[in-house]
Amino acid sequence: MERGLDVDAETVVVVGGGPAGLLAAQRLAEAGHRVVVYEAQATVGRKFLVAGHGGFNLSNAEPLSLFETRYAAQHPQFARFLAHFSPSDLRQWASSLGISTFVGTSGRVFPTEEHKPAHLLRAWLGHLEQLGVTIQTRHRWLGFAGATGLRMRQETTGEELTVHPAATVLALGGASWSKTGSDGQWVHALQELGVECIPFAPSNCGAEVVWSPFFRDKVGRVPLKNIALTCGSHTVRGEVLLTDYGIEGTPVYALTPQVRAALSHGTTATLLLNLKPDVSPDQLLQKLQQRRAGTSLASFLASALRLGPPIPTLLRELYPTLPSSPADLVQVLTQLPIPVRGLRPLDEAISTAGGVAWTEVSDALMLHRRPGTFVAGEMLDWEAPTGGYLLQGCFSTGAWVAQGVLEWLEKRSAQV
CATH class of the missing domain: 3.50.50.60 (FAD/NAD(P)-binding domain)
Known part of the structure; x- marks a missing residue:
C-alpha cells in the first residue's frame, strides 16, 4: 500500500x-x-x-x-x-x-x-x-x-x-x-x-586477554586504580577493570582505535600498563633498591609501593619470570605488557x-x-x-x- x-x-x-x-x-x-x-x-x-x-x-x-x-x-x-x-x-x-x-x-x-x-x-x-x-x-x-x-x-x-x-x-x-x-x-x-x-x-569496548584458568579463578573482577595505559604513542590515565575475558574501563575504551589498528595486521596488540604513573622511574628505582634480602616481592610491593593484591598475581601472569634487578623491575612496573587478542563483540x-x-x-x-x-x-x-x-x-x-x-x-x- x-x-x-x-x-x-x-x-x-x-x-x-x-x-x-x-x-x-x-x-x-x-x-x-x-x-x-x-x-x-x-x-x-x-x-x-x-x-x-x-x-x-x-x-x-x-x-x-x-x-x-x-x-x-x-x-x-x-x-x-x-x-x-x-x-x-x-x-x-x-x-x-x-x-x-x-x-x-x-x-x-x-x-x-x-x-x-x-x-x-x-x-x-x-x-x-x-x-x-x-x-x-x-x-x-x-x-x-x-x-x-x-x-x-x-x-x-x-x-x-x-x-x-x-x-x-x-x-x-x-x-x-x-x-x-x-x-x-x-x-x-x-x-x-x-x-x-x-x-x-x-569502539569504546573491552579488550580480550587470554588469562590462565588460575588467574581467572583467583582474581575475577578487580579494579586497578590510578594507572596509565599505553598503545603505540597514545597514553591514557584512569582506572581499568580486570575481567574474566580481559580488561575494560575508560583507558581501554579510549585506546580501542589504536588496538584495532594494531590487530588489523593479524597479530596480537600490546597494551603497556604503568602501575605507578605518578612516581618517576628514578624514584621507583630508589624504592626498589631498598628491598631487603629475604623480603618477598609481594610483601615489598604492598608495603613500599602500595601495590597489593592482585598486582603480584598479575605480574606473575604476564611476566612469569620476574627480573631480580631493580632497574629491570622498574621497566616491568611501568611498562607491563598486556597481550590483546581481540576486542569485544560489536553489540557490546x-x-x-x-x-x-x-x-x-x-x-x-x-x-x-x-x-x-x-x-x-x-x-x-x-x-x-x-x-x-x-x-x-x-x-x-x-x-x-x-x-x-x-x-x-x-x-x-x-x-x-
Whole structure:
C-alpha cells in the first residue's frame, strides 16, 4: 500500500529518535517547519537512556581546541560542528528544558543530582510536542522510493506505506546495543543507492586477554586504580577493570582505535600498563633498591609501593619470570605488557566506528546521491572516546544537519 501518514510535500521527516534526530527535529520545528519523526522502537531515546546508566555525562567542559581533537581523523569536520553547537550551547539547551547541569572534577558535564536521564527526555519530548513535532513510533524505515519517497513499515500491523517529504534527515545510529534499535540495518538501503559505507567496528569496548584458568579463578573482577595505559604513542590515565575475558574501563575504551589498528595486521596488540604513573622511574628505582634480602616481592610491593593484591598475581601472569634487578623491575612496573587478542563483540561496544563515508556527503551532510536527504549522528563514520564526546558529537551533528536542511529548502524554494 502506498500512502502518506501525517506527511505532505511541506513536511520534513526525521528517521530515528535518538539525540541527533530529535535535536534536528527541534531546530526544524523552531524554524517553522512541520516535522514528523519515525522511530522503529516503541519509544524514542532508548540508547540515550541506556547511556545514562553509566553516569549520563552530556558533554565535557574542556576547551574547544582540545575537544575537537577527540574526534581524531574527523577533527576538521567536528571543529565546524562544535562551533555551531558547542558544549556551552548544549548546557544552555538543557537549561531551557529545566535541566540544570554541573561540571565534575574530571571536566565532564552532568545533569544535577535531582535530574535523571528520563527527566531530561520527558522534558524534551514535552517541548517537541509544544512545537507540533509528530512522533510515529513502531515505524521502521525500509528504504527509498523514487526521488523523494521513503518506504516505511508499521511494525504492529505490518502495513507498508510510502511518504514523500520535502526533505529527510536520517539519524539511525551505529551498530552497537542493538536492543535499543541501533542495529545498523540501514546500511543495505544506502548501499543499494550506491552510497559507500565503511564496515562497522567496535569502539569504546573491552579488550580480550587470554588469562590462565588460575588467574581467572583467583582474581575475577578487580579494579586497578590510578594507572596509565599505553598503545603505540597514545597514553591514557584512569582506572581499568580486570575481567574474566580481559580488561575494560575508560583507558581501554579510549585506546580501542589504536588496538584495532594494531590487530588489523593479524597479530596480537600490546597494551603497556604503568602501575605507578605518578612516581618517576628514578624514584621507583630508589624504592626498589631498598628491598631487603629475604623480603618477598609481594610483601615489598604492598608495603613500599602500595601495590597489593592482585598486582603480584598479575605480574606473575604476564611476566612469569620476574627480573631480580631493580632497574629491570622498574621497566616491568611501568611498562607491563598486556597481550590483546581481540576486542569485544560489536553489540557490546558502547559505540562503533564505521558508517557512511565522508566522501558521500556534502559539507551540510547531505547525500550527494540523493539531494534532500541528510545524515546525522553515529550513522556517519566517526568515533570518539567516552567522557561526553559521543553525545556531544550526536547533538552537534543534529544541529548542523538542521541548518543544512533549512538552507537547502530555502535555496530550492528560491528556484521555484
